[in-house]
Amino acid sequence: xxxxxxxxAGNVGATCAxxxxxxxxxxxxxxxDVKEGVSEGKAxxxxxxxQLLGFDSRLVGCTNDYAKTANSDVIVITSGIPxxxxxTREELVGVNAGIVKTVAENALKFSxxxxxVIISNPMDTMTYLALKSLGLPKNRIIGMGGALDxxxxxxxxxEALGCNANEVEGMVIGGHGDTTMxxxxxxxxYKGIPVSxxxxxxxxxxxAKATMVGGATLTGLLGTSAWYAPxxxxxxxxxxxxxxxxxxxxxxxxxxxEYGETDICCGVPVILGRNGIEEIINLPLNDKEKAAFKASAxxxxxxxxxxxx
Ligand SMILES: NC(=O)c1ccc[n+]([C@@H]2O[C@H](COP(=O)([O-])OP(=O)(O)OC[C@H]3O[C@@H](n4cnc5c(N)ncnc54)[C@H](O)[C@@H]3O)[C@@H](O)[C@H]2O)c1
Numbered sequence: 001x002x003x004x005x006x007x008x009a010g011n012v013g014a015t016c017a018x019x020x021x022x023x024x025x026x027x028x029x030x031x032x033d034v035k036e037g038v039s040e041g042k043a044x045x046x047x048x049x050x051q052l053l054g055f056d057s058r059l060v061g062c063t064n065d066y067a068k069t070a071n072s073d074v075i076v077i078t079s080g081i082p083x084x085x086x087x088t089r090e091e092l093v094g095v096n097a098g099i100v101k102t103v104a105e106n107a108l109k110f111s112x113x114x115x116x117v118i119i120s121n122p123m124d125t126m127t128y129l130a131l132k133s134l135g136l137p138k139n140r141i142i143g144m145g146g147a148l149d150x151x152x153x154x155x156x157x158x159e160a161l162g163c164n165a166n167e168v169e170g171m172v173i174g175g176h177g178d179t180t181m182x183x184x185x186x187x188x189x190y191k192g193i194p195v196s197x198x199x200x201x202x203x204x205x206x207x208a209k210a211t212m213v214g215g216a217t218l219t220g221l222l223g224t225s226a227w228y229a230p231x232x233x234x235x236x237x238x239x240x241x242x243x244x245x246x247x248x249x250x251x252x253x254x255x256x257x258e259y260g261e262t263d264i265c266c267g268v269p270v271i272l273g274r275n276g277i278e279e280i281i282n283l284p285l286n287d288k289e290k291a292a293f294k295a296s297a298x299x300x301x302x303x304x305x306x307x308x309x
Contacts (some may be wrong), residue, residue: 014042015230032064043061080120096122141254157188244274
């Protein structure tokens, strides 16, 4: 039996659980939240769509009852506060660090072999905190940011190209911050053909910029952090692990010399499978991209310095 737990049944967590169940990624999906009754209510509401949507996965909601999460294969952590308009992800570090560490420790007591997918922001720093404080091997700690940012990149590229987003390939690496993420325009393709064959340099720069502030744009429109794409991106990462898909997805992972960095979690393309991170892919970055990655890692390190490890 496959099982995924989603901690935090707010906007992102509930959406993630909903996508996991709808796509039958796991036999059982457990949502856990501290807010009395919220997970139970959302799980029941979603289960009442099972017949309408035709899925067989079972959703369970619970209030802080970690026993219900026992023997999960994957634990997705979304608990914590989201940003409000005008805030950066980095400003959330103080509150969310305590929450992420506590919930991860609690969940691991009942699922000692689980793979962790960290979504709470500032995501790279929360992933680093998990790496430093939980004593797990690095292949079992995965930060979700690149999957979302890459999907946003492909959306903006498809809008500029006037094509279907599924015809576009593209990745975003580096830190998951408005000014630090790196949309890899040079590697992006439309049906395998470099996008520079279709779009002018200025347009590509516009696309990259829109991608980088993609989250902030939505926070401005919605009054809180976005959730449909973040939740779906969390489910996409969990699915690659549970179904051993060996997909290449940019994720925040512990670097030990790769991309010239050590003692940090930062976004790079990895192969995701049943062991979590199966492999880190070393991209042939040019000097400009290398410099951008270095600057991005520096920015992540500054936020990491705010952790009390
Ligand atoms: N990595 C990404 O790409 C990405 C994208 C979007 C949002 N986020 C982050 O995800 C987090 C959640 O965002 P959201 O919009 O769902 O927020 P939200 O406020 O809707 O939901 C957060 C939930 O966490 C719960 N929670 C708080 N402390 C908890 C604890 N100790 N145990 C269990 N549950 C607890 C809250 O009760 C709430 O229901 C935020 O930190 C946000 O910044 C990350």
